[in-house]
Amino acid sequence: MSEKGLLVVFSGPSGAGKDTVLKRLMEKEPGIRLSVSATTRAPREGETDGKDYHFLTRAHFDELVANDKMLEHAEYCGNCYGTPSEPIEKWQAEGCDVILEIEVQGGAQIKAKRPDCVSIFVLPPSLEVLENRLRRRGTESEEAIQKRLGAAKAEIAKAVLYDYIIVNDDLETAVDEMAGLLRAEKRRASRNQEFIERML
Numbered sequence: 001m002s003e004k005g006l007l008v009v010f011s012g013p014s015g016a017g018k019d020t021v022l023k024r025l026m027e028k029e030p031g032i033r034l035s036v037s038a039t040t041r042a043p044r045e046g047e048t049d050g051k052d053y054h055f056l057t058r059a060h061f062d063e064l065v066a067n068d069k070m071l072e073h074a075e076y077c078g079n080c081y082g083t084p085s086e087p088i089e090k091w092q093a094e095g096c097d098v099i100l101e102i103e104v105q106g107g108a109q110i111k112a113k114r115p116d117c118v119s120i121f122v123l124p125p126s127l128e129v130l131e132n133r134l135r136r137r138g139t140e141s142e143e144a145i146q147k148r149l150g151a152a153k154a155e156i157a158k159a160v161l162y163d164y165i166i167v168n169d170d171l172e173t174a175v176d177e178m179a180g181l182l183r184a185e186k187r188r189a190s191r192n193q194e195f196i197e198r199m200l
């Protein structure tokens with residue numbers, strides 16, 4: 001069977017619980033690597049440089065883009081975000097599934113560049129739940145919350161472009177569904193042509 005890891009685009013609006021789903025998934029499933037994005041956004045309380053994000057100045061970010069060091073990049077709510085290319089091929093070759101937690105513009109760029117990727121969109125149970133989660137987080141101003149809610153609606157409209165959707169109502173169910181999707185994707189005949197040819 002194919003030993004190359006999957007490239008997984010994982011998107012969803014702010015407050016859908018992407019981080020929580022991924023954290024739990026990685027506890028349960030070894031062999032998953034999470035890409036650490038670069039951003040020009042300021043760190044939130046509790047965030048660590050190099051772990052949560054590579055926090056960069058705009059000039060440094062632009063330099064990496066100009067030198068073709070980003071697999072994709074996009075602007076979201078006034079800040080730049082991008083995926084450093086370097087570790088991804090290596091992890092996949094080692095057999096690890098690599099997850100890119102990115103917004104929808106970046107997701108579309110990855111789909112175009114790497115059509116073999118798997119794309120998964122995580123939804124909140126409702127917009128009301130999403131708004132409550134954003135408020136409870138308490139890290140953003142009212143203006144930023146309104147901006148993120150507007151962005152969330154625009155993002156949710158793009159969910160149909162993804163291969164799969166997951167509703168994050170109950171965390172364990174969402175995580176089990178995601179693990180199941182990744183397992184099924186690895187069994188796709190098109191990913192295992194070499195295995196079939198070798199058998200013959």
Ligand code: 5GP
Pocket residue numbers: 011012013014037038041072073074076081082083101102103104105106107
């Ligand atoms: P936050 O500021 O809440 O950490 O992230 C805002 C949005 O940017 C989220 O939807 C997150 O998934 C997305 N994001 C994080 N890293 C990247 C990246 O490398 N590329 C793109 N296109 N979006 C990203």
